[in-house]
Amino acid sequence: MAKIRSQHVCQSCGHVAMAWTGRCPDCGEWNTLVEQAAPKPRPAASSGRSGGNGRALAAGPGARPQALRDVVATRVERLSTGIGELDRVLGGGVVPGSLILLGGSPGIGKSTLTGMAMANLQASGVETLYVSGEESAAQVRMRAERLGPAALDVRALAENSLETVLGTIEAERPAVCVIDSIQTMHSAELSGAPGSVGQVREAANALAEQAKRLDVAVILVGHVTKEGSLAGPRVLEHLVDCVLRFEGEKERTWRTLRAVKNRFGATSEVGVFEMRSGGLTEVLDPSARFVEEATGAQGSVVLASMEGTRPVLVEVQALVSPSELEVPRRVVNGIDRNRLSMILAVLARHARLGLGTADVFVNVVGGVRVDEPGADLAVALAVASAQRGEPLSGPDGRPLACFGELGLTGDVRYVAHADRRVAEAVKFGLSPVIGPRAGERLKGLTTCVTMRQALKSAFSGSSASGRAEAA
DSSP states (O other): OOOOOEEEEETTTOOEESSOOSBOTTTOOBSOEEEEEOOOOOOOOSSSEEOTTSOEEOOOOOOOOOOGGGSOOOOOOOBOOSOHHHHHHHTSSBOTTOEEEEEEOTTSSHHHHHHHHHHHHHHTTOOEEEEESSSOHHHHHHHHGGGOGGGGGSEEEEOOBHHHHHHHHHHHOOSEEEEEOGGGOBOTTOOSOTTSHHHHHHHHHHHHHHHHHHTOEEEEEEEBOTTSOBSSTTTTTTTSSEEEEEEEOTTSSEEEEEEEEETTSOSOOEEEEEEETTEEEEOSOHHHHHHTTOOOOTTEEEEEEEETTEEEEEEEEEEEEEOOSSSOOEEEESSOHHHHHHHHHHHHHHSOOOOTTEEEEEEETTSOOOOSGGGHHHHHHHHHHHHHTOOOBOTTSOBOEEOOEEOTTSBEEOOSOHHHHHHHHHHTTOOSEEEOOOSSOOTTEEEOSBHHHHHHHHHHHHHHHHHHHHO
């Protein structure tokens, strides 16, 4: 009996080793090598240049390049999903022939979002196909019933064989197809288990080739691994045209959709949704939802942030308490922990606010994550308010709004779209707004150049408000 040759493939980077080792010699990850059957060797070409594996590579027929000005580019009409927030993040809708990766943690609402989009597309006369590799057709129907009658018109296929799915797409020719999920697709030509690096790469490559050839838009649903990667570390993100991250906390109703990569639109747009019993609901004015819960208590300020091209007001809360540990804790939710350490260092050096023996907790209310540097001033003022035990509020007693980036020298630096931030805060009655100098004079903006000036303006306004209320 012939001996079956096998090889060990790293599930993180795809490195191939002949023997198992605890740690991958390429990426350094532990316990990621999985034994698989070695592929059959291909016959070597008789002529041509040599490849990296020692086999000769035959030279193919040459192609004639042409200048880009001579290329005829046709304008492609995008397909609207009927969900304004989703179309905004995609850049105006789904591009025919594109490959879209929608990732998120289990239970966040990926299937609900794709189900709603497919129902709207089917209702508008666009042929759709929903391929489920995790659920049966009956289970997909049960989930679609709460999305409305239009969702029941979507054609569904419960199959995880890659060859069968490709044959169905070839025969049906839908305009939009959803693969839920890409980790469940399995090719009979490969020996790896479903979800392995080889299987995911093979399925994505085959679907991408078919999508471009048939002009079918394919939406791949991918799970987030424990390391935070979509369907494996960077395996799919380089192959697809658009990468969308669906984020949020399952205990909260808020969901945010971010574009990490988009060849047909901007990567700065963000869509906001709210999970309800009938599915996901678009939040057209997220500032109204967040500001109405702002208390204006100690350690609370309102940040005028930018999510893509849309200003959003969110509440930033801080808590400072004496630490009983040798190394005080720095706990954050919604911002970068390293950013908080930098802000605390700036406060200690330029505002003489020592927090070396205190625990500091910072939270962006609502489960929202803010990654822009314009949140620095809001975090600093919230921590200073919590440390001093004085609430920050405007002249009318409403919460204080602010924005700005902090430099290591203690200066408050300019951030983009200052006019939109101030206008959004003024719309909700939060003025004056503390921030850096803008390119033009803005009504309702109190400018400051340094951190000390910002603290003086914030606490002087709060004291004035307190004196007015006492009078």
